[in-house]
Amino acid sequence: MIIEPRTRGFICLTSHPKGCEQNVIDQIEYIKSKGAIDGAKKVLVIGASTGFGLASRITSAFGSGAATIGVFFEKPPSEGRPASPGWYNSAAFEKEAHKAGLYAKSINGDAFSNEIKKQTLDLIKADLGQIDMVIYSLASPVRTHPDTGVKYKSVLKPIGAKFQNKTVDFHTGAVSEVSIEPAQGDDIENTVAVMGGEDWKMWIDDLKSEGLLSEGFTTIAYSYIGPSLTEAVYRKGTIGRAKDHLEATAFTISDSLKPLNGKAYVSVNKALVTQASSAIPVIPLYISLLYKVMKEEGIHEGCIEQIQRLFQDRLYAGTTPTDDKGRIRIDDWEMRADVQARVAELWKEATTETLPKIGDLKGYEKDFFNLFGFMVDGVDYDADVNEMVEIPGLQ
Numbered sequence: 009m010i011i012e013p014r015t016r017g018f019i020c021l022t023s024h025p026k027g028c029e030q031n032v033i034d035q036i037e038y039i040k041s042k043g044a045i046d047g048a049k050k051v052l053v054i055g056a057s058t059g060f061g062l063a064s065r066i067t068s069a070f071g072s073g074a075a076t077i078g079v080f081f082e083k084p085p086s087e088g089r090p091a092s093p094g095w096y097n098s099a100a101f102e103k104e105a106h107k108a109g110l111y112a113k114s115i116n117g118d119a120f121s122n123e124i125k126k127q128t129l130d131l132i133k134a135d136l137g138q139i140d141m142v143i144y145s146l147a148s149p150v151r152t153h154p155d156t157g158v159k160y161k162s163v164l165k166p167i168g169a170k171f172q173n174k175t176v177d178f179h180t181g182a183v184s185e186v187s188i189e190p191a192q193g194d195d196i197e198n199t200v201a202v203m204g205g206e207d208w209k210m211w212i213d214d215l216k217s218e219g220l221l222s223e224g225f226t227t228i229a230y231s232y233i234g235p236s237l238t239e240a241v242y243r244k245g246t247i248g249r250a251k252d253h254l255e256a257t258a259f260t261i262s263d264s265l266k267p268l269n270g271k272a273y274v275s276v277n278k279a280l281v282t283q284a285s286s287a288i289p290v291i292p293l294y295i296s297l298l299y300k301v302m303k304e305e306g307i308h309e310g311c312i313e314q315i316q317r318l319f320q321d322r323l324y325a326g327t328t329p330t331d332d333k334g335r336i337r338i339d340d341w342e343m344r345a346d347v348q349a350r351v352a353e354l355w356k357e358a359t360t361e362t363l364p365k366i367g368d369l370k371g372y373e374k375d376f377f378n379l380f381g382f383m384v385d386g387v388d389y390d391a392d393v394n395e396m397v398e399i400p401g402l403q
Contacts, residue, residue, distance in 0.1 A: 009395055011090055013382045015179065018286040020380040024389070025397050027381025028096035029103075034384075035063060035312040036104055039070040042316055047072035047324045048141035048226065052128065054079045054119050054211060057094025058379065059282050060230050061145030063315040065101060068141070071319060075111035075136060079119050079128055081148070085395045093380045099399045106400055111135070113401035119146055120207055122154040125214055131403060132215075138222040142215070144208045144229040147284050151202040154210070162202040164288055165191040166245045173237075174358060176293040178286075178372050183360045186289040191246050203250035205229070205257025212261050212272070225270035226323065227261060229254055233276050233339060235348050237355060238290050255335060273328065274335050277314055278342040281375035292372060297354045298342065299368035307341040310375070314338055 014021045051068040055061040056078030068074040078098060085091035098114055105112035113131060117124040132139055152159045165171075168190055175186040208229050215221050231251045234242050242248060254274060261272035279298060285291045302308040309317070318338050322328055331337050341347070354366050363369055377383040 009088060009392065010390065011393060011395065012389070013377060013380065019283070020377065020382070022380065023090050023093035023096060024381030024384075024387070024393065025090065025096045025099075025395060026393050027378075027384040027387045027389075028093050029100035029381075030384045030387050031378060031381060032062070032066070032097055032100035033104065035066050036070050038312050039067050039316060042071070042320065044073075045071040045319050045324055047074065047319055049074050050136045050139045050222070051076045051141045051143065052079070052132065052139050053077070053143045053145065055145035055147060056080050056114070057082055057098045059145065059147070059280075060277060060311050060315060061143065062094075062097055062101070063311040064143040064145060066312065067315045067319050068143075069101075069105050069110050069112065070108070071316065073110065076105070077128065077131060077136070078112070078114040079124065080114070080116060081118055082116055084116075085397060087396065090395045091397065095399065096381060096397055099397045102400045113403055114399055115403050116399075118152070120148075120151045120154060125154075125211065127403065129214060129218055129220060132220050133218070138220050139215070140222045140225060142211065142227040144211065144227065146207070147282070148202065151207065153201070160198045160201040162199040162250065163191065163195045163246050164241065165189065165195055166240050167191050167196065167249070171241045171245075173241075173290050174293055174355070175289040176296065176358075176363065176369070178292045178296070178369060178376065181360060181363060181369055183293065183358055183363055188241060188289060196246050196249050199246040200250045200253045203247065204253030205255075205260075206253075208254065209257050209261055212264070216264065221265070221268055221270065223268055225265060225268050226273070227270075228273045228275055228323070228336075229258065231255060231274045231276050231335070232279065233343075234279060235294070235343070235351070237352065238294055241288065241290055255333065259334065273323075273330070275318055275322070276335050276337050276339045278309065278339045280311055280314070281372055281379065283379060286376055293358060293367070294351070294355075296363065296367035296369045296372045297351045297358065298347070299371045300354070300366065301347050301350045302341065303368060303371070305347065307347075309341070
């Protein structure tokens with residue numbers, strides 16, 4: 009079939025298998041070009057199919073030669089209907105990993121559930137014995153608690169007062185004002201239940217109790233802080249409370265790993281175009297201005313460049329530098345004072361008319377469509393493509 013992008017708001021309803029495959033191959037080639045990383049050799053990635061999770065799996069496998077198990081929740085293809093992009097990403101990754109002689113298997117299902125945890129633990133026992141690293145990179149708006157059955161939904165809201173600021177519709181380039189009502193009732197608690205650290209800790213506790221963690225084991229989860237421009241709706245909003253909980257959980261997990269000389273970290277990453285960030289008002293406008301500034305400075309990074317630098321220069325550099333709250337910071341270039349000052353200046357100037365010149369809306373749009381396998385260089389989108397792609401190592 010010929011597959012074209014079909015969008016609804018901040019979501020693309022289709023994905024392109026060849027585009028996703030080329031995207032993965034490009035990331036693999038980047039990692040190979042940067043040389044070997046003396047990292048973990050047996051790695052579990054929870055949330056392995058897109059974004060930072062996929063980049064972490066690629067970096068582990070093709071940077072450190074690691075055996076990887078990926079857990080994700082993706083929609084498979086059906087006749088005449090493409091799969092979700094993470095399905096095609098994972099299929100491409102496993103195909104390339106197997107070609108390179110690397111162990112790679114995947115489990116598709118709800119990572120919050122006890123069933124998927126047990127299936128993953130059984131696979132580790134059978135195939136790897138123990139693991140050296142867990143990367144926790146889940147991004148879900150909903151979580152059903154595995155023990156109570158209670159379903160929690162996260163919300164993106166400010167706390168205490170209504171939020172008002174500029175945003176942009178990146179499809180049309182129209183800059184407008186947006187307002188978001190503040191959190192009410194159980195909004196904060198529900199968001200923390202979905203996006204906080206409880207599930208991360210459950211995974212590590214289960215793995216540890218079964219003796220599946222190696223000596224010197226490391227686990228890492230991903231977070232974001234961002235600038236004052238976005239803090240009311242992000243870091244000081246409901247999501248920020250969840251990130252606070254996630255970051256506090258790293259210390260709890262580290263304490264539990266002391267008998268293994270293990271360590272849990274949170275890495276604060278830079279703002280990037282993801283399916284989640286596209287839906288956050290203000291963020292698309294901020295990113296389009298940030299991209300413009302960082303590209304002009306020659307310090308722009310995508311997911312794969314961020315994770316390669318995290319592994320090479322932070323996790324496996326002999327010592328792991330952290331900030332005063334124990335976090336690894338690879339948002340350091342984004343948060344440079346000169347970069348943020350320039351973005352703040354451009355923010356004041358940003359209108360529908362000025363944005364094409366002062367921002368990088370084209371770069372934002374390309375990165376958004378790349379997530380779904382579209383607008384990828386070197387792909388013939390007029391050619392027939394088989395949507396029925398299998399993941400070679402799917403369990």
